[in-house]
Amino acid sequence: MFYNLTTVVLHDWRTYGEMRRLALLQYGLHTVEDNLPMQTLEQGLDVLEIMRNIHVFVGKYMYNLNNQVFVEEKSNNKHLNTINISHVANSIRTHGIGIMNTTVNFTYQFLQNKFYIFSQFMFDEQIKSRLLKDLRFFVDHKTELNQMYPYERAEKFNFGIKKLGLNPDGLSYLDLFRKLITQIGNAMGYVRMIRSGGRRCLADATCFIPDLKAVTDLNKILEDEDLQDSTKKVIECFKRDINNLVDNFEEATEYFKLLIKVFTPVFRNPQNIHLKNFYIIVPPLTINFVEHLFICKERLNKKNRAGAAFTDDGFAMGLAYIIELLNQSTQLNSLHWFQSIKAKHAQDRKNLEAQKAAASKEDDKLQQTLSLTEKRLNAFEKEFHLLFYSFNSARIFFQS
Structure with missing residues (x-):
């Protein structure tokens, strides 16, 4: 059903993807694979x-x-x-x-x-x-x-x-x-629009970070904690992604x-x-x-x-x-x-x-x-x- 509806209106694929995740997280429902190709554009x-x-x-x-x-x-x-x-x-x-x-x-x-x-x-x-x-x-x-x-x-x-x-x-x-x-x-x-589009994309990606300036404090807290090696590896990846987002957001290339x-x-x-x-x-x-x-x-x-x-x-x-x-x-x-x-x-x-x-x-x-x-x-x-x-x-x- 999700696949058929997405082929009719392409930009709805994101909504159906979110519905599948909600079904799994809220109700534990395992839906069938929607078979949508990777790297699909909304519109x-x-x-x-x-x-x-x-x-x-x-x-x-x-x-x-x-x-x-x-x-x-x-x-x-x-x-x-x-x-x-x-x-x-x-x-x-x-x-x-x-x-x-x-x-x-x-x-x-x-x-x-x-x-x-x-x-x-x-x-x-x-x-x-x-x-x-x-x-x-x-x-x-x-x-x-x-x-x-x-x-x-x-x-x-x-x-x-x-x-x-x-x-x-x-x-x-x-x-x-x-x-x-x-x-x-x-x-x-077009170059101007690419830059604005990049800023929009980064703004969407950083919208759940409460305070961009407090990211350095987060790094200190995580370093002070006594954690397992596997958790430390995951945290390193998380820190790298967050720092990458913040750096790109604050230092946009002119x-x-x-x-x-x-x-x-x-x-x-x-x-x-x-x-x-x-x-x-x-x-x-x-x-x-x-x-x-x-x-x-x-x-x-x-x-x-x-x-x-x-x-x-x-x-x-x-x-x-x-x-x-x-x-x-x-x-x-x-x-x-x-x-x-x-x-x-x-x-x-x-x-x-x-x-x-x-x-x-x-x-x-x-x-x-x-x-x-x-x-x-x-x-x-x-x-x-x-x-x-x-x-x-x-x-x-x-x-x-």
Whole structure:
């Protein structure tokens, strides 16, 4: 019965296992073997599977920074898979804590490959010349622009890149570059989730230890007692397990710091001088991202939901990570980019109000057009706000 019910709803196996133990301990009932395979996961994808195919995972899933959850981009089924902290904790409980370090090693190898492509894009002559042109323009006209990088300039860059050609899927070079940064961010989001899952697993395992700080006192008490050799052996095993749990719980590895430390010397190497102007590409990249996410969210309300999404915080995560690796936070701040967006939206709203005032109420077609323009402006303003908050939240993770 337990076996049959578990095959119907997989995550109930734990409940049935507890029922079997209660039957034995409380009533002395010896139930038949349930024949469930060892290392059964309660629910969700296995961390081992994700780790082995991390290059596929970061491309097919979208990250949500606030809820720490990955949502599948598209699926042939009627439902989308999600992966959150509890799924990771289940996997770690099944495979052991050692899997966390292995996952970070796999992520490091993946990032190495992605950063090679990143460097090649930045080395491209057409990209380099455009960035230098925009940088020179901003430096020369800083005072007139009120220290704010002009929105029109970034929009022109985003549009101009499309003229260089599109791939078979209709994506420009900047779209592909944004996707690359998103995948790097997704990998970092996954590392964050692995760490949180590890903490959850350890918290569950240590929940019956009344006081973690008193574990050393327990060791002294056990050493003072006059016990048999067999009991001492069992106690040694018990002490080792408890100490292992406490050590791991209190001294969680800072994986983000490790992944910054390992790539920083390469990124800041004089040989990679072509990366020094990366911060100038951030404005067009953010416009490209907001346009992409706006289209994805619009598709949620349509019948054909191919390419629909409501979150994609991997971009903000990846951007924050790269800015920290290149040590370009100050340069990026000097562009006052998000203030420039705010000023642009305020001006657009002012123009719209003026058009509304000038338009006659009888002209239904014009009123409809203005209403749609306002709706679009509100949506874009909201998306830029969300990106601003996500990006600043992600920067906190990587601050040294």
